Amino acid sequence: MTARRAAVGGVHGAGRVTETRSQHVRASADTPAIPPEHVAHRQAFEAFVLEHAEPRHRDVLRFLYERWHEYNERFFTGQLVVPYILLAEPKMPSALGDCAPVSGFGARSQIRIRPSIVFGGHPLVRSGAAFAEGRLRFAADVLLHEMVHQYHQEVTGVTEDSYSGHGPVFRDECNRIGALLGLPPVRTCKARGRDRDLPSCSHWPHNVRPPDYYLGAVVERSRRRLELSAATIAAALAADAELRLAVARKRAERGIAWPDVSELARTHIERGVES
Ligand SMILES: [Zn+2]
Known part of the structure; x- marks a missing residue:
């Protein structure tokens, strides 16, 4: 991934969004391209993590970075630039992860995955080695959710603040990717109109995965x-x-x-x- 891709991503997003999105979407011609210095630092950060991070972090982050690259190619046609991926508590106490447009040190695009959903200890998941693979599947789904936020923050520029990021364009991306994964549709975070009985995209894709997808690692009662x-x-x-x-x-x-x-x-x- 290069600086060229960052610039292309922004331009591409502008054109595609303008042509295909609904009235909720503003044209994203003003979505700034990611400066090459930021792209280079994000790539260097990933290289550092994969080579030099403490083993406990490195193993999990390697898995998450591999998933990130896989999902970028499969679901976003490679338009995204690799972000900072951290095992760290999100801003909101109830969140499983988040995607900040600006990191804690001022660089662009930071995805945080809550450590307790990976290592155990979070009330939604079961602890112990027997459930480690299922917890990683769960974390990969949190990452995919945050990648939809990254896509809108860095490519379309449509962040839907009045929906806390979970509005019509976020829902549409979830449903587009969900169709590729064989998942049922979701609605926006606001239960309205014809779609009001569908699950919310705020918890996608966890809330539409089959019950056995996480290999028993997620406490079903907590999910409901x-x-x-x-x-x-x-x-x-x-x-x-x-x-x-x-x-x-x-x-x-x-x-x-x-x-x-x-x-x-x-x-x-x-x-x-x-x-
Ligand atoms: Zn979200």
């Missing part, structure tokens, strides 16, 4: 709980908005004190997460 929690939170937020409106009306009418509705919503969410 992830979806339940997302639905519960969405319902609670909607209920919160309705309550706020009702409270405002009552206060206007009578001028009396009412309970803190945010507290009510929080209780609702916590109950849902614990169920």
Whole structure:
């Protein structure tokens, strides 16, 4: 992979997106090409990890980098430039991974995979050597999810901030790749319209993999709980908005004190997460 590919990726993305995407997608002619210095550093970082990282990290990161190159060729026609891939905690406590457009030291494109899903210890996965392969499959799926974010951050420039990155164009990429993998379709993170009963792309592809895909390494009840929690939170937020409106009306009418509705919503969410 070279600097030339980085420049081509940006230009390619602009043309393809403009021609094929829906009205949600702005033209990405302003998506900046990745500076050659950044490309070279990302490639040197990968080379360092594969050659010199501590064995525990090196073995896992080698696997993840191999998957990254495989997926880039298979699903993104080689348009992506290799990112920094780290075994490190994502920004959000509940996230399994993330793809930051800017790394902690100011370079472009950093993918973090939560270590506890690889080594065990995370409540979603089973610990122990017997489940190591299944945990790696799970981590590879987290990587694939983050690569869709990388694609939109660096190629199309469409990051769908109002959907926390999980809007129509993210969903479309998940469904395009999902069709190649034989996976069922997903919806955006907002349950609306005809697609509202489909699983959310926020948890793709974990939430559409067959139950035995992770070789028993993923706690099935926890996987379902992830979806339940997302639905519960969405319902609670909607209920919160309705309550706020009702409270405002009552206060206007009578001028009396009412309970803190945010507290009510929080209780609702916590109950849902614990169920
Ligand atoms: Zn995501």
